[in-house]
Amino acid sequence: xxxxxxxxxxxxxxxxxxxxxxxxxxxxxxxxxxxxxxxxxxxxxxxxxxxxxxxxxxxxxxxxxxxxxxxxxxxxxxxxxxxxxxxxxxxxxxxxxxxxxxxxxxxxxxxxxxxxxxxxxxxxxxxxxxxxxxxxxxxxxxxxxxxxxxxx
Numbered sequence: 141x142x143x144x145x146x147x148x149x150x151x152x153x154x155x156x157x158x159x160x161x162x163x164x165x166x167x168x169x170x171x172x173x174x175x176x177x178x179x180x181x182x183x184x185x186x187x188x189x190x191x192x193x194x195x196x197x198x199x200x201x202x203x204x205x206x207x208x209x210x211x212x213x214x215x216x217x218x219x220x221x222x223x224x225x226x227x228x229x230x231x232x233x234x235x236x237x238x239x240x241x242x243x244x245x246x247x248x249x250x251x252x253x254x255x256x257x258x259x260x261x262x263x264x265x266x267x268x269x270x271x272x273x274x275x276x277x278x279x280x281x282x283x284x285x286x287x288x289x290x291x292x
Contacts, residue, residue, distance in 0.1 A: 141218060143274060144225050149267070152226065153233040160237020168241075176238055177231075179255040182262030185231060189262075189269030192224050196273035203278055214277060221273040228267025235260040 164174040199217045202209040239256040242248055 141222075144222060144271070149225060149229050149271075152229045153236075156230045156233025157237040157240070160234035161241050162237075164238055164241040174238070174241065176242070176252060176256060177235060177259045179258050181231075182235075182255075182259035185228065185259070185262030186265040188224065189228070189266040192220055192266070192273045193269050196221060196276045199273075200276035203276060218274065218277040221270045221277065224266050224270030225274065228263045228265070228270060230263075232260050232263030232267060235263060 164176075168174050196217050198207065198209050199214050201207045202214070235256055239253070239260060242252055242256060
């Protein structure tokens with residue numbers, strides 16, 4: 141599997157930011173309440189990021205040659221890491237769009253700004269932890285590949 145490209149991450153972040161901004165303007169324009177995620181959502185995103193790192197640690201040890209693991213577990217961790225990158229960028233982007241929306245209002249409650257900042261940071265934490273975990277899922281080179289690279 142290929143690593144997740146930075147262009148994809150930035151693109152999904154920008155699309156989610158646009159969706160968050162336009163969705164909240166549309167909701168408020170039609171007389172409904174804006175959808176602002178609760179502050180616990182950011183905390184749960186950060187905890188999920190830590191969990192992704194925790195389940196990826198055995199794969200990192202196996203990639204360094206310290207232990208052996210089942211390939212199914214490594215594929216499972218890699219797919220969790222890729223999903224974490226996507227979810228983290230979408231949550232962080234949407235929350236950033238909602239943050240911009242809130243800042244355009246004439247009155248901005250401080251607690252809402254803190255709540256949105258915490259949620260955006262939680263999404264970014266999940267994304268960064270998942271990028272690190274995805275990097276840990278790289279297999280060491282095979283013996284014949286090591287020989288062709290000049291390693292003995």
